[in-house]
Amino acid sequence: MRAVGLLAACALTVPAVAGCDRGGNTDLGLALSTLNNPFFVGIKKGAQAEAAARGLKINITDAQNDPVQQVNQMETFTSQDVRAAVINPVDSDAAVPAVGVANRAKVPVISIDRGVNGGTVGTTIASDNVEGGRIAARALAASMGGRGKVAVLEGQPGTSAARERGKGFDEGIRAYPGIEVVARQPADFDRTKGMDVMSNLHQAHGDLTGVFAANDEMALGAAKALGADAGRKVRIVAFDGTPDGIAAVRGGTLTATVAQQPALLGRQAVAWAVRAADGERLPRTVKVPVVLVTRENAARFTG
Known part of the structure; x- marks a missing residue:
């Protein structure tokens, strides 16, 4: 060395x-x-x-x-x-x-x-992604009153961050039997892909009431696809705590975001x-x- x-x-x-x-x-x-x-x-x-x-x-x-x-x-x-x-x-x-x-x-x-x-x-320096996923699950469940149907926008396949956030969310959401995860699909941590994927999922599952997106960029894309439903009929919880994500939380488009540093x-x-x-x-x-x-x-x- x-x-x-x-x-x-x-x-x-x-x-x-x-x-x-x-x-x-x-x-x-x-x-x-x-x-x-x-x-x-x-x-x-x-x-x-x-x-x-x-x-x-x-x-x-x-x-x-x-x-x-x-x-x-x-x-x-x-x-x-x-x-x-x-x-x-x-x-x-x-x-x-x-x-x-x-x-x-x-x-x-x-x-x-x-x-x-x-x-x-x-060594690997990282946010506590698993715990962050659990936090996101609890926040989404609370905003939905513990009932409803959820879609998950996964991050880039093959990354530990996507895997760990998904693992934590799955662990956390299991505590809420009234919530069903009806769809999950990667959107590569990308805003445009998040919008495209959410548009397709919303068409296939018109009764969605919740979305977990593994980063803010996908969540913002999802919110655009959902239009007036974002943050109202469909609650969205994200992950990252970027300036754009936090601004969307303040504006009510996103319900919450798990902030990294x-x-x-x-x-x-x-x-x-x-x-x-x-x-x-x-x-x-x-x-x-x-x-x-x-x-x-x-x-x-x-x-």
């Missing part, structure tokens, strides 16, 4: 925005699955802020939801002689080759928001990457708490 003592020396000798020039002039690499989503933009901003505070140069890339690009990006990181790399997998299985690139170069790797189903990863996730990623580079023994996972945002408390979550 490379020593972080060099990172500390770097921080003492150059401005925060510069980093040290060791060939690639880069200390850390962060491979994000996409930047076409405000949640991941929040992670990026948090990581940039933490790196700047530590005097480190960080290379942040956008894979545009293409796992092949993440392999290429990890190769770039290793060629830049980064001290550690962080990956937010496009897909938990497809990210294994990207992690393998860093493993072979003896660059420590941690993952953020989503786990990796192989390779050597020091993307900037904190980004800061934690940098902090744990530095510890990984220092050869520290890391916990298998680092869970960042989530909180339910409703119309009553939404003002606390806006800037």
